[in-house]
Amino acid sequence: MHTEFVVVEGDFANAGKASSDIKKTLKQLNIDNGKIKKIVVAVYEAEVNAIAHAYGGNIYVDLDSEKISVVIKDKGPGIPDIDLAMQKGYSTASPKVREMGFGAGMGLPNIKNNVDFLDIKTQVGVGTEITMVVNF
Amino acid sequence: MSESYFYHALKINPDICIGCTRCMRNCPTQAIRVRDGRATIYENKCVDCGECYKVCPSGAVFVAEDDFESIYNFKYRVVLMPSVFMGQFPEDISASQIYSVITQLGFTHVMEVETSALIYSGIVNYYISQNEDKKPLISTYCPAIVRLIQVKFPSLVDNLIPIKAPVDLTAMYVRKKLTDDGINPKDIGLFYITPCAAKIAAAKTPVGEDESIIDGVLNMDTMYNMVLKKIKQEGSNYKKKQSANDVSSDGIILTLTNGEKRLTNFKKSFAIDEISNVMEFLEKVENDEIEDLEFLELRACDQGCPGGILTCGNRFLIKDRMMQRAKKWAERERNGVSSRKKEIFSQDEYLIANSQVGKILPRSMMKLDEDINIAFQKLTTIKEIERKLPHTDCNVCGAPSCGALAEDIACNNASLSDCVFVQRNLEVRNSLNIEESIEIMKKIWGEEKLKEFILNK
Structure with a gap:
């Protein structure tokens, strides 16, 4: 089953749309509550990341009875140093974004902790594609 | 289902x-x-x-509700009266008048539900301090909220505080006190005046418990009418009965929104009332969107229990009267006329030892099937059906929304042709005739309505 969402740059007000939709679907499938929480937290973080740092993008969700796979593909600017971005507390978020309560530098590390598989493809000036999978 | x-x-x-x-x-x-x-x-x-x-x-x-006469199945008849019950009466009716009349109605003992308020909040605060890992902890005071979390937010059931409600603690206290006085437990009947339906359901089938300690539940509107009628009949000639001194100022307003939160001491806690507000907030809690959250007091009704469906009168007026009464009590407590530490504290060890409820289990209403493969098939069907529906949420199919109809169809509780748009589509394609359409509508809306508005006009 395939679903898509659009992420608009700077639209924090609508952060959480994709994760809430995914949550509802997984509840219908009677997936373990702990697993639902993991994927929802990871997708929410990724949504906020794309809203805060990227020039918008898309979320593609693919679901079968064994796993959920979520791809967040944005339109740039890309991550120059991926190892640094994976460190807890490291953030390039602007003061404005931080004022709104985001940008604590926990995004990518938090995603990694919550999923079974994480792959980040990034190219500066082009964009970032994050693939995450949680097995049921 | x-x-x-x-x-x-x-x-x-x-x-x-x-x-x-x-x-x-x-x-x-x-x-x-x-x-x-x-x-x-x-x-x-x-x-x-x-x-x-x-x-x-x-x-x-x-x-x-239970038949009022059932109180006479017991020799000793205790009425458990919540403070919101007193709040319904106009200012010129005194607490002692209400106590007097309610005794005349047939009860042998009157006990205010919130008598156990301070013991309750003490137990709750201790539980929270011992369960840091389960934060945010959610109050189980409102039984509609407990059920809402069980069916709609099952991932949060472990965050519920498994402590008995004040009404149960007070009931335990009265039963113990009377038994200690030598009364046969079988002769004691405990009757609770309820402001809402959820508390009746909780008393009949308590969550996490085998059986309830309450013997019967009386609806607040019924009791209000009975008491007020007797007061009107008697005028000022009533037999004076001193109102009891069991409840404290904190107890009187425990049932109002913020009544529990104000007795806690956490950096980040919220008191939220009205069920749609609660649901909106729980979505965020479930997504872990709110950091460092410690305690949630959630009530299904606006203003807390004064907004209960069985209360009589305006909830803001009821709340105000309760606040006034609490203010008077607090002044007496400050002046030393009355103590915050009531007789119930003589039984605190017994109550604390028996305050836990059993495990509260999730019972998701969202799941389409226990088996993930069947659930997945149904979900695929729902998505397919949703594409065929007009998303007008017109209710003519007898379901609250197109989404709900799609789910009903996938679970074999409805048919695609229940939708009026689909019916017209089938008619255009000659797959359905007008008689068949009317037959479908009859199943949903009943023969009378069809006769009245379609066939006979």
Whole structure:
């Protein structure tokens, strides 16, 4: 089953749309509550990341009875140093974004902790594609 | 649907229901459908919040109650009276007058429910301090909220504080006190005056408990009428009975929104009332969007219990009277006329030792099937059906929304042709004739309505 969402740059007000939709679907499938929480937290973080740092993008969700796979593909600017971005507390978020309560530098590390598989493809000036999978 | 999990006090009288869909449109858990021209409740989705009762224009939604005469099955008849009950009466009626009249109605003992308030909040605070890992901890004070979390937010059941409600602690206290005085426990009957349907359901089938300590539940509106009538008849000639001194100022307002939160001391805690507000907030809690959250006091009704469906009078007036009474009490406590530490504290060890409820289990109403493969098939079907529906949420199919109809169809509780748009589509393609369409509408809206508005006009 395939679903898509659009992420608009700077639209924090609508952060959480994709994760809430995914949550509802997984509840219908009677997936373990702990697993639902993991994927929802990871997708929410990724949504906020794309809203805060990227020039918008898309979320593609693919679901079968064994796993959920979520791809967040944005339109740039890309991550120059991926190892640094994976460190807890490291953030390039602007003061404005931080004022709104985001940008604590926990995004990518938090995603990694919550999923079974994480792959980040990034190219500066082009964009970032994050693939995450949680097995049921 | 599947087997029923618990008792519901909210019921619909099919002889009075006019099939107007108001309850269905306002039900926060989409638990209502129209069939044969009448509203019907999916019992496993209902959380007894009472929104349907509030919006019903014909009085078809009602709250089942125990027969008042059943109090006489007991030699000692204790009425458990919540402070919100007193709040309903106008200022010129005193507490002692209410105590006097309620005794004359047939009770041998009057005990205010919030007598156990300080013991309750002490136990709750201790539990929270011992369960850091389960934060945010959610109060179980409001039984509609407990059920809402069980059916709609099952991932949060472990965050619920498994402590008995004040009414149960007070009931335990009275029973112990009277038994200690030498009364046979079998002769003691405890009757609770309830402001809402959820508390009846909780008393009949307590969550996490085998059986209730309460012997009967009396609806607050019924009791209000009985008491007020007697007061009016007697005028000022009533026999004076001193109102008891068991409840403290904190107890009187425990039942108001913020009544619990104000007795806690956490950096980040919220008191939220009204069921749609609660649901909006719980979505965020479930997503871990709110950091460092420690405690949540959640109430299904606006203003807390004064907003209960069985209270009489305006909830803001009731709340104000309760605040005034608490203020008076607090002044007496400050002046040393009365102590905050009441007689109930002599039994605190007994109450603390027996305050835990059993495990509160999730019982998701969202799941389409236990088996993930079947659930997945149904979900695929739902998505396919949703594409065929107009998303007008017009209710003509007897479901609250196109999404709910799609789910009903996938679970074999409805047909695609229940949708009027689909019916027209089938007619255009000559797959359905007008008689067949009317037959479908008859199943949903009943023969009378069809006759009245389509066949006889």
